[in-house]
Amino acid sequence: MNQQPGPVTAQTDFDVVVIGGGINGTSALRELARAGYSVLLAEAEDLGAGASGRSSRMLHCGLRYLESPKPVKNALRHPVRFVRALRMARDAMRARAELSQDETVETRAIELSFPVWRDGPFQRWQLDAGLRLLGLLGPTEPPLDRMVLDADAARAHPIGRHLRDQSRLRGMVSFREYLFEAPERLCVENVLEAEACGADIRVMTRARLRARDSDGAWRVALDGLRSSGEVRARVVLNMAGSWADDVGTFGKRLIRGTKGAHIILRLPEGFADRGIATLHRGGHPFYGLPLGQGRFYFGPTETPFEGDARQAHADQEDIAFLLAEANHLLPGLGLTIKDVEQCWAGVRPLTDDPARPMGARERRVHDLAQQGFQNVLAMTAGPVMSHRSGGRQMLREVKGRISPATQGDATGRPKVSRANHPPARFAVTHEHAPDLYAVLTRRTGAIWRGLVSREEAARVAEEVAPLFGWTEAERDAQVDAFLARQETEFCVPSDRRTEPRLSDSKQDQTPTRRD
Structure with missing residues (x-):
């Protein structure tokens, strides 16, 4: 029996309505349902349809938050920013430990290497110090397996021998990193666990705030495949990600979107379970990571994005940029446009901040009471890797406002295993x-195994x-x-599939900074 277009519950009053079925919305839903709150999830598209299903698939240790060409000078000049970076790095290490050791979450350990050149932005001691600091900030398990390689060892490494400027290579710093096998599945699993505890799930259902009744409950309009109408909620969580500003007229902008595009191709056997990290020539993080079955992906781009995030896709400029950067980093591979099998792109729902044109990456919870929306909260810039702490944070926010009134089934019902079903x-x-x-x-996940x-x-x-x-x-x-x-x-734009190999002169050009 198809559960999706079937009849809906007659319940119209809920403790909490969660708007948005991405990783943070479903994580909050899971925590609330387990705590006994009656809760409804409204998702305008599908679970994980936005950034959650189009991410870079990394469960990273937080080293990127400490990346700075002049770390000591920048820490002294911007102490508040440095403390914030330390906090984000600590949280990343905690999330890495929690998720990588949870058997219900599919993750894969890889060796990630950071090459160091004589004229590069980082030195070996900086990366080594950053990893040591992470070891002090976060849990010791799983270990970082830090390795500091000299120039000769780096050149002999399966990835290192393909790197650019072999004569100027000073070494490489490697450590254990993790990738999510299927981040979009996390949204599904969160929902199934919440549903077992009594949560009401409405996908393909758009939600919008209407008005607040005299008893303080919000009326939320629902328009979707399963039903149209109205429900009431004592608290509303706006977890709509890239579409958070469409939920209501809040008088301030919540989201600043940036697009991240990726390309998928095949690399030699030595790249299996190994990845590479650096800064691209525009100054932003750039990764090459194993997708599995001999496939590898490069990304992301970092470009401002306005408009409907549903329309985000990797365009010709994105693919040319990523291929040029991959060839600049690993010229020994001689990659061409014909090697690119697939591509994808997503929009990061970062926090709008007038002082930061590309948006703020720190996760923030917005209490919209000052905008006239009492008991309406929004979350912005919550990455996939920290979704569990984000869900727990939203549970604390709700607990500070209300206790469960229309008790949900917190004990949970038996969860049906997918193992023995088509x-x-x-x-x-x-x-x-x-x-x-x-x-x-x-x-x-069929699409991630190939077109x-x-x-x-x-x-x-x-x-x-x-x-x-x-x-x-x-x-x-x-x-x-x-x-x-x-x-x-997911497909390479058709008019670029037969483009000839990039010339050496084009490979050597420095792309315009994309921020």
Whole structure:
């Protein structure tokens, strides 16, 4: 039976309505439901449809927060910023420890290497000191496995031998890092656990604040696939990410978006379970990371983004930039546009800050009472890796305002395992997949193993069609819609697939800074 378009609960009054089914919204939902609050989740698209499903897939240790060409000078000049960076690095180490050791979260350990050149922005001692500091700030398990390689050892490394400027290479600093196997699955698992505790889940349902009643409860309009109408909530959490400013008219901007694009290609065997980190020539972090099955990805870009984040995709400029930077970093690989198999892009919902045109990366909770929205809270700039602490933070915020009134089922119901069920069917019957695209991307992860053919999409569509009640025409329309979205969101733009190899002169040009 398809749970998605079925009948909805008759309940109209909730302790909390959570708007947004991304990683932070679903994490808050999970914490609230487990604590006994009656809670409803409204997601305008699909679970993990925004930044959560289009992230760089990193569970990083927090070293990037300490990256600075002149760390001592900058710490003295900007002590508040330095303390904030230390706090973010500490939180990153805690999240790394919690998630990498949780058997319910699929992560993978890799060796991440930071090359050091004579004229580079960092020295070996700086990176070594940064990793030592992280070891003091956070848990000791899992270890960082820090290694400091000299120039000869770096040149003999499977990645190091492909690096640029071999004669100017001073060494390399390597450490243990983690990647999420499927960050979009975290949203699904959060929802399933919350639902087992009584949470009401509405995907493909847009929510908007209407008015506050005399008893203090907010009326929230719902317009979606399952139902349209209105519910009431004593507290509203605006966790809509890139769309947080659309939930209401708050009198201030919450989100500043930046686009991060990535390219996927295949690299030699020595790159398996190894990655590389540096700053690109525009001055922002740049990574090359193993995706699995011989596939590797480079990214991200860092460009301001205005408009609807649903339309974000890797364009020709993004791909040319990423390929040029990959070739500048690893010229020994001789990468060409024909090596690029897939690409993707997402919009980071950073915090709007007039002093920081590219947005602030620190996670913030906004109490919108001063804007006339009592008991409405919003979260901005919460990365995937810190979602559990973000969920706990929102639970504390709610507890400080209300206690559970319409008690949810905090004891939880038995959770059905997906292990013994066909993945596509289970995505529809238990995991709230609203369409074929959701099945093939955010539930089964088929798209991350390579582009899906029309034949494969049609086979899966035929398998799930009875669960959705699709007619033959609707089934075919779903296949066409999936392939169209795949073409836009994951395929290399068609007019660049046969572009000749970048010339040496183009590879050596310094790209314009993209901020």
